[in-house]
Amino acid sequence: MALAVAALVKITFLKFEILGGDTYVYFAFFGSIVAYNFVKYASISRLYHRRLTKSMTKIRALTVISSIVFVYFGFQLSIDTIVFMLPFILLTILYTVPVFPNKKNLRSVAGIKIFIIAVTWTGITVIVPVLYAEGNLGFDMTIEAIQRFLFIVVIMLPFEIRDLQYDAKELETIPQKMGITRTKVFGSIVLVTFLLLTAFRDELTSTEILSTVFITIISLLFLWGTDxxxxxxxxxxxxxxIPMIWLFILVLMQSLFG
Incomplete structure (x- = not known):
């Protein structure tokens, strides 16, 4: 997952020819490890705080080391970049910590889990890195942010389908509300929208068109292959x-077409 986040950040830098963004890539990578382990294992770790299993001990050690490296790279970023990150860090915390009535967190609020994840990933992989490098969002960068949100929603759908038999009915996930086939149709419509938005860019290159077409087809194949x-x-x-495949395609297209 952290590699996927780092790949999406790198895609943003490559698309907009932003140089010198390695510090932010490392920052996002190690921050993703910390955030993922916090979301996935925080409650389990509390249950086993006295007698941690060997695997949980390793996960905790990885999280501590990643936190230290995350903070190290954080100190190399500007204060503005950290400020830009705060809303998405807060979303991650609210996604896990039960601060709402009836001890709910954002993850348990009906129908919004997938969209909270998409907003957070879009912020970390497009909005913050662009603001980090450019200071503002241009028109093409705004289109990229919308496309990234749609892309992340789609690649989350296979996970929602996989978890259909485990998720509580109160979550009202997309597959729970629409069924598997209609979820795939919905994802296909979202992917077509993702592809068509490319035409609205001010600066449109063959690399952008081809890489977007290829990743749309690949995402469609994985979506319809999900059960x-x-x-x-x-x-x-x-x-x-899929994000790593997208990065590979983009690098290949740029090497072929300049």
Whole structure:
């Protein structure tokens, strides 16, 4: 997951020819490890705080080390960049910590889980890195942010389908409300919108067109290949690798077409 975030950040830098962004890439990578482990393992870690299993001990050690490295790279960023990050850090905290009535967190609020994730990832992989490098969002960068939001919503759908048998009905996820087939149709419409938005850019290159077409097709194939019963690594490896595939395609297109 952290590699996926880093790949999406790198895609943003490559698309807009932003140089010298490695510090932010490392910052996002290690921050993603910390955030993911916080979201996924915080409650489990509390349950086993006295007798941690060997795997939980390793996860805690990884989280501590990643936190130290995350803070290290954070000190190399400007104060403005940290300020830009704060809303998305807050969303991550509210996603996990039960601060709402009836001890709810954002994750348990019906119908919004996938969109909270998409907003957070869009902020970290497009909005903050662009503000970090450019200081403001131009028209093409705004289009990129909208496209990134749509893209992340779609690649989250296979996870929602996978978890259909485990999620509480109160979550009202998209597959729960629409069913698997209609969820795939919905995701396909979102992907077509993602692709068509490319035409609205002020600066449109063959690299941008081809890389977007290819990643749209690949995402469609994974979306329609998703089922409630799937192999252990279908989502956890293959779907999570889609951003890395996108980065590879973009680098290849840029090397071929300049």
């Amino acid at each position: 409630k019963k799937q192999s252990e690594y279908f989502c956890s490896f293959w779907v999570e690798s």
